[in-house]
Amino acid sequence: MSATTIPPVTAPRLEIRNMVRAFGGTRVVDDVSLKVMPGQVTCLLGPSGCGKSTTLRMIAGVEMQDSGEIYVDGQLICDTVFRIPPERRHIGLMFQDFALFPHLTVGDNVAFGLSGSKAEKRARVEELLDKVGLRRFIDGYPYLLSGGEQQRVALARALAPRPKIMLMDEPFSGLDNRLRDDIRDQTLELLKAEDAAVLLVTHEPEEAMRMADEIALMRRGKIVQQGAPYNIYNAPKDRQAVAFFSDINVICGKVQGALCETPFGQFLAPGVADGGEVDIVIRPQHLKIEFDRNGKGPEPTPQNGVAARGEVVRARFMGSESLVEIRMDYDGSVLKATVPNVFLPQVGRPLWLMFRRDRCFVFPRESA
Ligand SMILES: Nc1ncnc2c1ncn2[C@@H]1O[C@H](COP(=O)(O)OP(=O)(O)O)[C@@H](O)[C@H]1O
Numbered sequence: 161m162s163a164t165t166i167p168p169v170t171a172p173r174l175e176i177r178n179m180v181r182a183f184g185g186t187r188v189v190d191d192v193s194l195k196v197m198p199g200q201v202t203c204l205l206g207p208s209g210c211g212k213s214t215t216l217r218m219i220a221g222v223e224m225q226d227s228g229e230i231y232v233d234g235q236l237i238c239d240t241v242f243r244i245p246p247e248r249r250h251i252g253l254m255f256q257d258f259a260l261f262p263h264l265t266v267g268d269n270v271a272f273g274l275s276g277s278k279a280e281k282r283a284r285v286e287e288l289l290d291k292v293g294l295r296r297f298i299d300g301y302p303y304l305l306s307g308g309e310q311q312r313v314a315l316a317r318a319l320a321p322r323p324k325i326m327l328m329d330e331p332f333s334g335l336d337n338r339l340r341d342d343i344r345d346q347t348l349e350l351l352k353a354e355d356a357a358v359l360l361v362t363h364e365p366e367e368a369m370r371m372a373d374e375i376a377l378m379r380r381g382k383i384v385q386q387g388a389p390y391n392i393y394n395a396p397k398d399r400q401a402v403a404f405f406s407d408i409n410v411i412c413g414k415v416q417g418a419l420c421e422t423p424f425g426q427f428l429a430p431g432v433a434d435g436g437e438v439d440i441v442i443r444p445q446h447l448k449i450e451f452d453r454n455g456k457g458p459e460p461t462p463q464n465g466v467a468a469r470g471e472v473v474r475a476r477f478m479g480s481e482s483l484v485e486i487r488m489d490y491d492g493s494v495l496k497a498t499v500p501n502v503f504l505p506q507v508g509r510p511l512w513l514m515f516r517r518d519r520c521f522v523f524p525r526e527s528a
């Protein structure tokens with residue numbers, strides 16, 4: 161791509177600022193701001209009920225915000241006074257239950273929102289059906305298609321009028337697992353090729369990791385963290401942010417002189433006052449399992465700290481990894497460790513666990 165085709169500063173394709181929506185006195189969307197650049201996929205990720213769909217509906221214009229502004233390409237399209245109606249926002253929508261019209265052919269479904277001459281429409285419909293690999297069904301009816309194929313047609317229909325922005329609300333949740341992966345990948349390719357800015361809502365971390373250039377993690381109406389998937393996963397903001405993506409193990413401790421003493425050795429807790437409590441959080445795949453040698457574990461190391469002893473309470477094979485649960489001698493709590501491939505130690509067998517220092521997170525204790 162030559163430098164002349166890229167403007168020096170690109171306004172976000174979509175920007176929302178300080179969006180608020182309350183129902184019955186409860187703010188279900190509470191001061192949400194975010195930007196989506198052209199050609200980028202941002203995932204609004206959070207548990208059910210946290211306000212994702214309400215945010216999307218306000219952007220689409222089918223729900224009105226109590227306060228806040230929406231901009232497209234730097235132009236205000238909606239605040240509490242001024243409001244461009246939904247049909248003039250150049251926004252494409254795709255929802256899980258966004259059904260095709262059963263009485264129209266696949267081609268006519270895709271052509272539905274198009275204007276222009278018959279030939280122009282036909283060309284655009286053929287182009288999109290080609291891209292989703294369903295051109296051969298152009299004159300067929302939706303009932304001939306599988307669920308996944310119908311989903312692809314719905315995507316083609318949403319993209320046909322070249323929307324500047326695509327809003328997708330859990331669009332894949334009606335599909336079964338293996339099909340879903342393929343369709344996600346194809347969808348992503350097509351969205352990128354069409355250069356739309358995409359805001360995709362999901363409650364599934366795997367889906368967000370797979371689809372997103374950027375993830376906005378939402379909780380109780382607020383965006384708690386935003387960034388590239390890698391950063392959200394590896395530099396989570398708090399204990400709940402770690403737990404949203406995977407199982408976690410938590411060790412609690414008290415801080416003295418910016419250090420926290422635990423059965424796994426000392427952990428740094430910078431910025432925590434003496435006597436303050438911390439949660440040391442680590443994912444099961446980052447616990448290190450060591451064998452017992454005549455009642456002894458391995459020597460301490462700077463990377464992995466001190467080993468603590470426990471006994472196996474359960475071991476299960478999960479397909480690509482094994483999950484081993486270990487009851488710790490020091491307080492009887494059970495920690496979870498995963499190991500690649502097959503590792504199924506017998507119940508009651510002694511093992512030693514170490515904490516990978518570069519993979520654990522130390523957070524000030526949250527009041528539950
Ligand atoms: N029209 C409405 N009237 C009253 N409460 C609503 C309305 N729409 C959504 N809510 C409530 O707002 C909260 C957020 O809903 P929603 O945005 O659909 O969450 P999500 O999509 O993250 O699951 C929920 O508690 C829901 O019950």
Ligand SMILES: [Mg+2]
Pocket residue numbers: 209212213214329
């Ligand atoms: Mg929803």
